[in-house]
């Protein structure tokens with residue numbers, strides 16, 4: 001059977017990136033790009049979960065914020081904190097700056113909300129441990 005060759009336009013690859021899929025221990029190396037119609041194309045995945053991960057990571061990458069916040073009246077000067085959920089990757093630096101400017105006061109219980117709705121993301125910064 002004969003197949004027609006792909007047109008140069010359909011072979012076009014814009015913003016090509018390599019992304020390691022972290023959904024399972026296989027760590028597949030995905031190649032992700034936009035075609036001439038701006039559709040996201042992915043190769044290198046071994047399953048559908050990798051397709052979803054690759055597309056999300058390419059279009060809307062997110063990360064957990066994990067850092068420390070100053071604490072008063074506690075045995076240590078800082079307490080470990082994290083975002084309750086991942087936030088957009090391009091807001092991480094700003095989020096850490098805000099957390100570093102803030103301080104809390106003991107006693108703090110693990111999961112206590114220390115900053116609400118950081119950077120209007122609807123995501124809270126919470127304590128990662130208790131501190132009396």
Ligand code: SF4
Nearest residue numbers: 021024027028046050
């Ligand atoms: S593409 Fe599928 S098999 Fe490969 S790492 Fe991701 S989830 Fe695992």
